[in-house]
Amino acid sequence: MQRLTWFLIVTLVIPYLGFTSYPVxxxxxxxxxxxxxxxxxxxGNLGTRRYKTYEKDVALAVAIETAKEIEKKYPDVEVVLTRDSDKFLELYERTALANREKGDLFISIHCDAVDNKAAYGTTTYVMGKNHDDENQVALRENSVILMEDNYQEKYEGYDPLKPESYIALTLYQYAFQTQSIELAQIIQNSFKNDAGRRDRGVKQQPLYVTSRCSMPSVLVELGYLTNSQEEDFLLSSLGQKKMANAIVASFGSYKNRRESNIKEQETKREAKRLKDEEEKRKENLKPTYFIQLAVSGLKKPLNEKPFSNLERVSIKKEGRLYRYLQGDYNSKSECQKDLLFAKNNGFPDAFIVAFKNNEKISLTEAERLSQ
Ligand SMILES: [Zn+2]
Known part of the structure; x- marks a missing residue:
């Protein structure tokens, strides 16, 4: 697509997709x-039809097991299940619930199906447009919308049978793409290494359920129920536990990675704070120099001569006395030119003084601190 068209979609479409501001x-x-x-x-899909157990049942069993294990291993983490029983939920309700709950992560659990009975393995999908296989997975997983009443109204012109209408959805998840892909990759690795499954990779599909979540989102296809062996594995409680454990382990790695970013930032901030403090401390140790023009019991206006002959003149009150100073300067030598000028312009007795932390110190002390 032309760059300009993308630009127009990004600037014109994204603001109307329901985010009040760009998501963070x-x-x-x-x-x-x-x-x-x-x-x-x-x-969902009916698998080999050898059993009366379908995709919806496997998805529910693995989802419940995953939720239970996350709660056990991460007591501080809140787990929300979109459904915990065999009930029909519109896709719209799933994402609305996720957004209402302000989740930090959305994991949708499914099982694959294809005509080729030999096909097997796991795939994790993130939102995106796939040009290669005409969005077959999206057509299947989104098609439930057609079972819903008034879907045209609810999905704002989104037609599950027309991939063109997916474009806006792709952009909706754009802000979370990096995190979604990161999680998807971790899950696929865990399916392969921990559960011993065939890894079919991380793929992109314009899936409604991952598209409308204001959080990193993935859709997991646990394997093919159309493959007898894989179906038997996924229907067994051992198989379901293995898959759930892999998702839980992936969740843990993802959480650690994300949160180590926070720790890293905190460490950096703390290091900067200490450095700033140290610099400030050093700065405070350094003396500042002034040219003392006069000391008087009277407060004299600086806009009158001879004070008006000079620049950067200030008054420092000490007890009942007013000290008239010009400066400040970083070193004694910096003062010399102005000192000569002051002496010749109304302050013949002017001389150099030094301060540290707002207190007058001797010039000898100041020289020592300057080294
Ligand atoms: Zn499905």
Missing amino acids: VSDRVDKVIIDAGHGGKDP
């Missing part, structure tokens, strides 16, 4: 939304 990704991961795909009248 939080580095804290305190709340996770776990979304079990499908449910109720929407069974």
Whole structure:
């Protein structure tokens, strides 16, 4: 697409997508939304049809196990399940719930299906447009919208059968893309290394459920229910536990990575604060020099002669006396030119004085501190 067109979409479309301001990704991961795909009248894919257990059942079992384990391992983390029973939820409700709950992360759990019965393995999707396979996964996972009443109104012209309408969705998640991909990558690695599954990679699809969340979001396809072996694995409680544990471990790594950013920033801030303090301390140790023009019991106006002959004249009150000073200067030698000028312009008795932390010190002391 032309750069200008992208620019127009970004500037014209994004403001109308529901963010009041450009979203900011939080580095804290305190709340996770776990979304079990499908449910109720929407069974998801039916797998090999050898059993009466479908995608919605596997998704729910793994989602519940994942939630339970995260709560156990990370007591400070709040886990919200979009559904904890076999009920129908519109896609719209899932993302609305996630946004209302202000989650830091959204993980949607699904199972794959394809005509080729030999296909197997796990894939994690992040929001984006895929030009290669015509968004087949998106067509399947978004199609539940067609089961919903008045979907045209609710989804604002978004048509699950028309990939063109996905473009705006792609942009909606743009702010969270980096974090979403990071999490997706960690999950895929864990599926491969911890659960021993075939890693089909991280892919992009314009999936509604990951598109409308104001937080990093991924959609996990645990494997193919159309593959007998993989279906048996995913229907077994051991298989479900393995997949859930891999998601939990990934959640933990992602959380640590994000939050180590916070610690890193805090460490940097603290180091800067200490450095500033040290510099200030050194600065305070340094003497400042002035030319003392006069000392008087009377306060004299500086805009009158002879004071008006000179620049940078100030008054320092000490007890009942007023000290008339010109300066400040960083060194004694810096004072010399102005001292001569002052002597010749109304202050023949002017001389150099030094201060440290606002207190007068001897010139000898000042010279010592200056070294
Ligand atoms: Zn699904």
